[in-house]
Every structure is written in C-alpha cells, then in structure tokens.
Amino acid sequence: MMAQILNAALVEEFRRRLREMRERLFRTAATSDEELQTLEAHQPGAPAEDVARESVTTLLSRLSGREKRELDEVYAAQARLETGTFGICEGCGRAVPLARLRAMPAARTCVACEAREEERAR
Numbered sequence: 001m002m003a004q005i006l007n008a009a010l011v012e013e014f015r016r017r018l019r020e021m022r023e024r025l026f027r028t029a030a031t032s033d034e035e036l037q038t039l040e041a042h043q044p045g046a047p048a049e050d051v052a053r054e055s056v057t058t059l060l061s062r063l064s065g066r067e068k069r070e071l072d073e074v075y076a077a078q079a080r081l082e083t084g085t086f087g088i089c090e091g092c093g094r095a096v097p098l099a100r101l102r103a104m105p106a107a108r109t110c111v112a113c114e115a116r117e118e119e120r121a122r
Ligand SMILES: [Zn+2]
Pocket: 089, 090, 091, 092, 093, 094, 109, 110, 111, 112, 113, 114
C-alpha cells in the first residue's frame, strides 16, 4: 500500500471539510431538524433498521442528480481518508496537489488525469 501522504493535521482538516460538504447536502435534502438527524444518524454502511434506511432513501431522493453524485463522491473521499488513500491520484498514483484538494476535497485525480479522462469521454 502506498504511504499516507497527509499528516494528522491535514487528515483532520479534510475530515472537517468533507463533513461540511456532507452536512450542506443533508441540509438541502432535509426540511426539518428531525429529518436532518435521521440523515446524520444513518450513514451508508452503518447498521440501520430497514425503516430508517427507507426514510434516508426517501430524504435523499429529494436531491438533484448532481447533488446525489456529489454526496457519493464525498462518501468515497471520506472512505479514502480513513483507509489512507486520500490525496493519491486514481489515474497516475501520484500525490494530488494540496491546493487542488483544498479546492475540491472529493477530487479523485490530479488535473492532468482529469483532463485525459475528459478527452476520452469526448
Ligand atoms: Zn494523475
């Protein structure tokens, strides 16, 4: 496994940034404090009763397609942060510059690899 490139302070910083992004999306979906609590309490992967999971799905269905994708990317980035692969480009395996991570904490790739992917998609 590749070495962790972020020190403890940076890991903390990105935990906070990703949590803020997630909370912003939750607040977009929820219309009451109770709904917000339901979302906060039942993260993906967390053991939840079927009823709770269903209400989370219902709440999140209010998000636009773009917002849902953004939330998925935030969850994926949070998982990478906890497994020590956060900040490593999924395209070339090199470190993603800190400035890019700060601008886009959920970025999976460096700018060059993103440009290559967009070129391919065209
Ligand atoms: Zn790259």
